[in-house]
Amino acid sequence: MLAAPGGAPVSGPRRRPSWRRLSLWGLLGGLVLALLATLVWLAARYEASQAQSNVERDGADALSDIRSALTRNVQDLQALQAGHPSSEAWQQQADQLLRVNREWVRIEWRGPRLEILAAAETPYRPPVFARLGRANAQAEVQQACATGRRLSSHAYARSHFVPQLDGLGLELMELCVPQVSAGQLTGYLVATYSLGELLAARIGPQLGRSQEVSFTEADGTRLAMHGLARRGSRVFTALQLLDLPGSTMVLRMDSWRSQPDLFPNVLTALVTVMSIALVTVMFMLGHDTRRRLQVEEDLADALAFRKAMEDSLVTGLRARDLQGRTTYVNPAFCEMVGFSAEALLGQSEPPYWPPELREEYSRRQTVRLAAGTTPPRAGFESVFMRQDGTRFPVLIIEAPLINALGLQTGWMSAVLDISEQRRVEELSRASQERLQATARLATVGEMASLLSHELNQPLAAIASYATGSLNLLQHEPAAADDLRLALSRIAEQADRAGRVIKSVHDFVRRRVQARELVAPPALLEAIMPLVNLQARKLGVRVESRVAPGLPPVLCDRTMVEQVLLNLARNAMQAMDEASAAQPSLLLQVRATAAAEGGQRWLEFSVTDVGPGIADEVKAQLFTPFFTTKAEGMGLGLSLCRTVVEQHGGALAFESNLPRGTIFRFTLPAAPGNPT
Numbered sequence: 001m002l003a004a005p006g007g008a009p010v011s012g013p014r015r016r017p018s019w020r021r022l023s024l025w026g027l028l029g030g031l032v033l034a035l036l037a038t039l040v041w042l043a044a045r046y047e048a049s050q051a052q053s054n055v056e057r058d059g060a061d062a063l064s065d066i067r068s069a070l071t072r073n074v075q076d077l078q079a080l081q082a083g084h085p086s087s088e089a090w091q092q093q094a095d096q097l098l099r100v101n102r103e104w105v106r107i108e109w110r111g112p113r114l115e116i117l118a119a120a121e122t123p124y125r126p127p128v129f130a131r132l133g134r135a136n137a138q139a140e141v142q143q144a145c146a147t148g149r150r151l152s153s154h155a156y157a158r159s160h161f162v163p164q165l166d167g168l169g170l171e172l173m174e175l176c177v178p179q180v181s182a183g184q185l186t187g188y189l190v191a192t193y194s195l196g197e198l199l200a201a202r203i204g205p206q207l208g209r210s211q212e213v214s215f216t217e218a219d220g221t222r223l224a225m226h227g228l229a230r231r232g233s234r235v236f237t238a239l240q241l242l243d244l245p246g247s248t249m250v251l252r253m254d255s256w257r258s259q260p261d262l263f264p265n266v267l268t269a270l271v272t273v274m275s276i277a278l279v280t281v282m283f284m285l286g287h288d289t290r291r292r293l294q295v296e297e298d299l300a301d302a303l304a305f306r307k308a309m310e311d312s313l314v315t316g317l318r319a320r321d322l323q324g325r326t327t328y329v330n331p332a333f334c335e336m337v338g339f340s341a342e343a344l345l346g347q348s349e350p351p352y353w354p355p356e357l358r359e360e361y362s363r364r365q366t367v368r369l370a371a372g373t374t375p376p377r378a379g380f381e382s383v384f385m386r387q388d389g390t391r392f393p394v395l396i397i398e399a400p401l402i403n404a405l406g407l408q409t410g411w412m413s414a415v416l417d418i419s420e421q422r423r424v425e426e427l428s429r430a431s432q433e434r435l436q437a438t439a440r441l442a443t444v445g446e447m448a449s450l451l452s453h454e455l456n457q458p459l460a461a462i463a464s465y466a467t468g469s470l471n472l473l474q475h476e477p478a479a480a481d482d483l484r485l486a487l488s489r490i491a492e493q494a495d496r497a498g499r500v501i502k503s504v505h506d507f508v509r510r511r512v513q514a515r516e517l518v519a520p521p522a523l524l525e526a527i528m529p530l531v532n533l534q535a536r537k538l539g540v541r542v543e544s545r546v547a548p549g550l551p552p553v554l555c556d557r558t559m560v561e562q563v564l565l566n567l568a569r570n571a572m573q574a575m576d577e578a579s580a581a582q583p584s585l586l587l588q589v590r591a592t593a594a595a596e597g598g599q600r601w602l603e604f605s606v607t608d609v610g611p612g613i614a615d616e617v618k619a620q621l622f623t624p625f626f627t628t629k630a631e632g633m634g635l636g637l638s639l640c641r642t643v644v645e646q647h648g649g650a651l652a653f654e655s656n657l658p659r660g661t662i663f664r665f666t667l668p669a670a671p672g673n674p675t
Ligand code: ADP
Pocket: 566, 570, 571, 574, 608, 610, 611, 612, 613, 617, 621, 626, 627, 628, 629, 631, 632, 633, 634, 635, 636, 637, 638, 661
């Protein structure tokens, strides 16, 4: 049996979303949000580290630029002194160098005791030492040259601040290159660097708009800087140590972002877009789930509705798969056969098959399953057995069971218990029979006067023979011969009266239900005494013609005799009423020409020369209780037609030319008999 959808409420208020489901959805949402936040944070972190490594790289590049510039500058200075130039030539070359190297503010040629021999000032600014005097920086020069002397190489001094005439100041650093000739110190070249210009000239061109580069002391004190100090909230800093002989500084590179962007880079934007897509998909999923739940509910309702419908059905339903096993039965079917669903499901030879028919049923089932043809829509009749062993007739209507893919998965049968219908049919047949018997009695009643007339003759003859016999006995010694003759006449007449009574008795009483094979002449002969009875009274000439060699008919003899008698009596009455000139009745039996499906038919006809049937009568002829006669019941023809149709034949009438009517009916001839 199909299970009801698992635990789904059949009706009642719509289900509320359970807390469990809500919390699951909440958890999912929280997880997704956390994931997204983490992704955005990671993307921002990645971006920050990218910026940091950029600034580190720029810082390292700047440091190496400065180093190489400083080295080149030292070489330029040494080249200045090469070949012991004259004072003018030196001055000229120094001026030249100062024009090219903006970071230098002054170059001096000093003697071995640091006395100034020659000096050149940068052409780009007023003399730097104009305000305080060069002597103010003597300590730094001495320090640098002392270090240079000690190292036998160039050396720098710590930077120092020199205020300027314009109120500002410059951070300067002294470079001292000792001059050695043949192992003897001959003098010094002192170059004064402006740290700010050094940054501007050597790093400035590569510096980005959002970068700032500066020299600081180890403790962070800023000495000189270059770049636009445009502050933002996010600053990335790289520190590089610039250790020169005699002096150590820190090169600091700052890079900043003016505003942290909402989508700082492609990665973050991508992650954000994907997050939005993810959230959208989540919402769509939620929507889809809601719709699914709705559909599930509808489905459960539909299933419940279907189940209620099946349970309320009085028609038995049974489904079988393609192997003939029962896959489903409804409660009505279980009730009909008296077996539980469990006892029926999965059975290919179900227990409601009567044992004596089991073999035939299973053969039938095999044939149908193999053929796979659709059984007739009208259904077929069969016999089932209840659990208590009683058999009952059923009407089975089968239809193929098609699944959602359009494939046949078995057969669905609707089974109707037709025992009640059979009982009603039986009842109506019995009442029909009673009606027939009543009609027969009525016929006899109508014939009572004829009977008395017919019986009068033999009875009168018997009476007169009896009187004669008594007279014979009274007057003279009995003449034995006369007496014997009279008694034999009495016996004859009594016999005749008996036959009359018997023919009536037979007609009324005979009730053999079963159909039998009867020769057509026998049918006519059986009614002849009764027909003649009336014919004699009405002066009708009766003729019967039976074609030779006719096969017997398979019929309910009594019924067919009654039909014949009815038609003959109707004919004679019609002729009598119309006072026909030469009333004659013709009873005829012959074989019909048509023989469809090998079935032969015999046609019985009753012909009269009466008035014929009026048109308005024709329409109602077979209507029960329709009669034109004062004492008529109007049942005759309707019963006749019922009887003939029960035998499979047809009753019809037509006009007889020039006068009268012919009633014809057909009956099936017995099969296999010679004509
Ligand atoms: P009933 O004989 O009791 O009247 P029927 O059903 O046998 O009932 O006949 C119905 C009517 O059909 C009759 O009343 C009569 O008018 C008409 N009828 C039947 N047979 C003939 C016939 N051979 N000729 C003329 N009329 C007929």
